[in-house]
Amino acid sequence: MTASETRIVTKRLRERPDDSWTLAAVKQTGGYDSLRKALAMDPPAIAEEVKASGLRGRGGAGFPTATKWSFLPAGVEPRYLVVNSDEAEPSTFKDRMLVERDPHQLVEGIAIASYTLKVHHAFVYVRGEFALGAERLSKAVAEARAEGLIGPNMCGSGFDLEITVHRGAGAYICGEETALLNSLEGDRGFPRIRPPFPAIAGLYAKPTVVNNVETISTLPGIIEMGGEAYGALGVERSRGTRIFSLSGNVNRPGNYELELGLTFRQLIDDFGGGLAGPGPVKFFIPGGASSQWLTAEHLDVPLDMDLVTQQYGVMLGSGAVMVYNQDVCPVRVALRLAKFFAHESCGKCTPCREGTGWIQKVLYRIEHREGRPTDLDLLLDVGDNISPGLNAPFSQTTICPLGPSAVSAIVSLNKFFRDEVMAHVKEGKCRAA
């Protein structure tokens, strides 16, 4: 049987493809009904609904949202909500869609979360390159304010909420929450050492919750259907739905909102229209560029956040799944990813600043037929300096996970494609087309 999408977060933008971002369409499709419903509840009751839903962060780490919220110390104000829309993990493209095509859903989610958390000023950090997204979100905020849906005395509730849209300027590291906070404070996007965690000392050293766009955009749906009903979807501790960004060598790349627990094969075949080009699947990257890789033998693994990490050492991460056919050279993919991480390393921690550069250079000489027989082991040694043990979940000698993320590809090369790497080195040839 062919699986189908379960559209909660993507419902409006799929049903109203031509105008889902407009206030008119939002009003016609029950927009802000969940906010009004939430405002009639006590904030702790809303938090209970979110807890019952089992919602976990959709940005990559998968931390339970209600638990993250519960870390805010009682009675300390002001406190802030910061929404992370700095989506830049290679091959992840769900948040851009949500911001461009359903910005009012995000505003509604922000209002629900802010009311729940007693936050009166929320920020959305939008990736700088998302010009259209920032424009539509700013317009949605202005419209919502003009309608009295947010702003002073929002919806007549007596609760005040300001939302500020902040544009980034091109730095992947700012997707890391503490780097994002530094950037929002007008500084370089350097990650901060934790503790203190943002819940205790975040933006302007005040208690702060940082949540991903998809996480916050899911709140109106959870309030509408009830936490228990949302939590009835999914598998094990992966509850509800997630948007998977499918790309690479597939016939129908795109964003698909799926109940968690379906398999990679279903995602690729039922939704993506199957592999494009010569099969079978050579390898796939299951959770964004930071994840280790899987191969054709893992296609029937379920989309379960904990199982993929515990049994296969990979992660669902940001929900990006990249699929490659037999013509693709894994060394070339690893080199391109290494170039990305070397470019985006912020330079604060030595193992990452130096190590990502070494990884790129050594992969470059392997790819260009100048590799040495010891190069793969050299790469693993460099990786071990960044992420001792080379395990998943990883350990790290760095403040943030960017460095360990750069190691994932070389660990995967060693695990699945050692022969192909050595063929580059010893025979001076690439086995892929």
Added chain:
Amino acid sequence: MTPIPGAGEILARYPSKRSALMPLLHAVQERDGYVTEAGMEEVADHIGLTAAEVLGVCSFYSMFKRSPQGKLLVSVCTSVSCMVNGGEELLAALRTRYADDPDVTVEEVECLAADDGAPVMQVNYEFHERMTPAEAERIVEDYKAGRITARGPSGVSR
């Protein structure tokens, strides 16, 4: 020199003046085409920083350009999904085509979060998906001829 457009409104958005630094740099770039040294000094004056402190932030972010650019900034993605769908060939073709055109700056960029439309380019931060070299050139020419209205140098609607 004209004041930074919208500076007062930008500063009012934040509990801390310093948070206005990046928005003010975007505004300077919109006004001047790139972030000039004079622009950084103006931003510093608004916030109460030195120009060197502003430069220290400005230079961290790839969208802030500190030298004159073409009126059109063509950003071509060559990250992994675009790479296996022709992104590198697209970049090479556009670099060759516009090598001597002062109005067009072609740059290689990291993933633009539009992988379902690979290969992807942006022209002044407007997305164009499923590009071929010929189609991409046609679009850039449409911008040059004014048949498509370009966003500003920081991606603001005109």
